[in-house]
Amino acid sequence: MIEFRSVRTRYPEFELAVDFSIAEGELVSILGPSGSGKTTTLRLIAGFEQPQEGQILINGRDVTHLSPADRQIGYVFQDYTLFPHMSVGDNVGYGLRIRRRPAAEVRATVAELLDLVELPGYQDRNVATLSGGERQRVAIARALATRPVLLLLDEPFSSIDEVLRRDLRDEIVRLQKRLGITVVFVTHSRQEALAISDRVAVLQAGQVVQYAGVEELYRQPRDRFVAEFVGDANFVTGDGTQLLLRPEQLWIAGEGDGGDEGIVYLDAEIEMHQYLGSTHRYACRSTAGRLIVMDPRRRSVGDTVTVAYRPADGFPMTEGDPS
16 A cells, blocks of 8 residues: 655754555554654655655555645644634535535535534534534544545644543544545554554654554564553563563562462562552562552552562563664
C-alpha cells in the first residue's frame, strides 16, 4: 500500500531517514518523542513535503513528486482546519465541490458521511457551535468525502479531554474496520498507539528504530529506548543480561509466599503509590534498584514489602545496549 524506499530528507538541524512499508487495510501508528520526525513522515506521504532522496509509493504508484491532490489521500490536521465561515455540510462537501461534482451527489455524500460519523442532520450547523469532538468528526468526514484510499491523522486528539479521546479513538477504529481503509496515525501517546494499531513505527531522531505489531513492540523491544518509550519498564541485571519486566509481570508477595521454584523474591520499600481504579501502581526501591509494580492490594508509602517475579516471564536484553 505505502512504501518508503530509502527516503531521506535533510534540514539544517534535522535529518529524516525512513525505509518501511504499510499494508493495505492496516492501521499503523507513527510514535515518537517531539522532534523525532513523526509529522514530517506524514507530510511526506501526503505530498506536503518531498524527499531529497528515495521513493514513496502508494498502491505501487510512484507518488514521490506528485501534488497532494493527485495522491488520493485524506488528511486530518491536528487543529482540524475547518472553514469557520462555512456550515458543517459545506465543510464536508468542500473537496467534492472543487472537483465540480454534481450538487445532488455532494448532498448525498455529505448526508452519508455525517451518518457514518454519527452526526446525522448536522448539515446546516455552524462549525463554531460544535464541540471539540464534533469538530473532529466533521474533519474526518471531510477527509473521507473524496473516497481516499488512505487516511492520514496528525495527532487529532491532542486538544481533547481524556474521556472524549478514548471515545474518538474507538470511533477511528470502527470507521477504519467498516470502510477497510488504510490509516496512518501520528501520535506521541503510547497508550493510543498500542490501543488502536495493527503495527507501530517508533521514531527516534529521524530514524525508525523498531516497526512491529503492538504485542511484539511491548514484549520484545529491540532496545532500551523502545522499551521505556512504549511503557513502564523494569530492568533486572543478571548473568550478563538485562531482563525486561513490565510492571504487571511483578507483584507484591503476601504472607506465606516464598520458596516457590522459578520465582525471585526481592526485599523492597514502597516509595510512591498511585491508585488506578482496577489496580495500584507502586514505585519500590529494592535490592535490584527501582521497580514499578502493579498489584491489586492497597499498600502504603513506606511499607516494607517483598517484590516477586518469574524470570521466565521477562525478555532478555543485552546489558549495556547503547540505545
